[in-house]
Amino acid sequence: MTLRREAFLAHVEERGEYGTAAEAERVARVVLALLGAHLVGAVRAQLAARLPEGFALILLNPLQSAEPLSAERFVRATAAWIEGATEQTATWDVSAVLSTVADTAGEDLMRQILLQLPAGYDLLFGRSQPT
Template identity: 35%
Template sequence: MRYDEFVGQVRRRGGYADEAEAAVVTQAVLGVLGHRLDEADAEELGCRLPLPMGMWLTGDGGPSVPIGTDEFLQRVGIATGVPPETAETDARAVLRTVAAAVSATELDAVLARLPAGYAALFGQNGDHSDT
């Protein structure tokens, strides 16, 4: 998937005014997700996404932070300057587009390293638990 296609899908899923807004949200969500994944997983997933999204995901290459979905959404909200409810819409728009952009095997590998609540954000079976 090309960058413009990815951002276009995020725009449609999130109902954003334009591609620029969708790109800002995408960068914020991927940056927070990148801090949640370990470096190798972030790099592996980043290789499957269009440039510069892989760089947004790998970010500073710091250590992963084991946070549940509630904390993840709070961090997305802080990064985008919105309340947690809006952050959930933002996260779903981006992560469902990630799920559409990678193979099922690649997505399963990412979800296997995240608590169950993340699956729902990616549009997969799962609940919104904070496990």
């Protein structure tokens, strides 16, 4: 099931405690662009199919990543792309977006996503169990 754009942003806005939907959207765009660089094939396509169209396109046309980033480096990269962000605020931003993505993806797809990512991403998605 595809989540509507407004609903997706409302979840991110609530979890990130942002003041506006525009702020939530800015964070979501950066995090999804970075995430898209780490996912390949059917897993990326299946996740894109569950995201609102504009965000699906961002996931499918990602920022290029030479190598998979560790969860820690993913947060640092997010901080570098968000104006005024620190590693602490970026951790918050990443978790707000990725926990919403996890809820949208569902358990089966989340297992496949986490298999494509380096260890440590489960916590960023709000999942505490190791895969």
